[in-house]
Amino acid sequence: MGVAGCGKSSLGRRCSEALGWQLLEGDDYHSPASLAKMRAGIALADEDRHGWLARLGQLLQAHPEGVVLTCSALRQRYRDQLRAARPGLRFAFLDVDEATAYARVAARPGHPFPPGLVASQFQTLERPDGEACVLRLEATRPLQELAEQVVAWVRNLATAPGVQEPER
Numbered sequence: 001m002g003v004a005g006c007g008k009s010s011l012g013r014r015c016s017e018a019l020g021w022q023l024l025e026g027d028d029y030h031s032p033a034s035l036a037k038m039r040a041g042i043a044l045a046d047e048d049r050h051g052w053l054a055r056l057g058q059l060l061q062a063h064p065e066g067v068v069l070t071c072s073a074l075r076q077r078y079r080d081q082l083r084a085a086r087p088g089l090r091f092a093f094l095d096v097d098e099a100t101a102y103a104r105v106a107a108r109p110g111h112p113f114p115p116g117l118v119a120s121q122f123q124t125l126e127r128p129d130g131e132a133c134v135l136r137l138e139a140t141r142p143l144q145e146l147a148e149q150v151v152a153w154v155r156n157l158a159t160a161p162g163v164q165e166p167e168r
Helices: 008-019 032-039 046-061 076-085 098-106 115-124 143-154
Strands: 022-025 067-070 091-095 134-138
Touching: 008 022, 008 067, 008 091, 008 143, 032 046, 046 067, 046 076, 091 143, 098 115, 134 143
Parallel strands: 022 067, 091 134
Antiparallel strands: none
């Protein structure tokens, strides 16, 4: 999870390969109307995301064996909606600064999300600091290092820094 340009797709691909789980790109499930808004440089509102998050929740439920989902999940209520669909869901939060996110988005021609919307992502973001089952990652670290951290965390092989497990 994280803002546009944080590296969700690249990290998701690496993790899905390492875990042997299907990769679901959250952007592939936006409605045509939402895609049109983004291409026009209009930020999505909560009502635009509601049906999208419901669909992502259904997809999570359809994969009890495990799945890697890339999704911005910018607000806590969005994450809570996904958690309700899939109890025990974990989030790898790719933390990145706005200038880096902007540069990354600007460097990917043809993507439906234009660089001009990056600022709106940071305005919408409710950082998951203190939320259970969240692994915070510095998005500018090497991709392989990030993937190893996430895979180890998911497999419970090691306690990764920054992880807060649910209280028992």
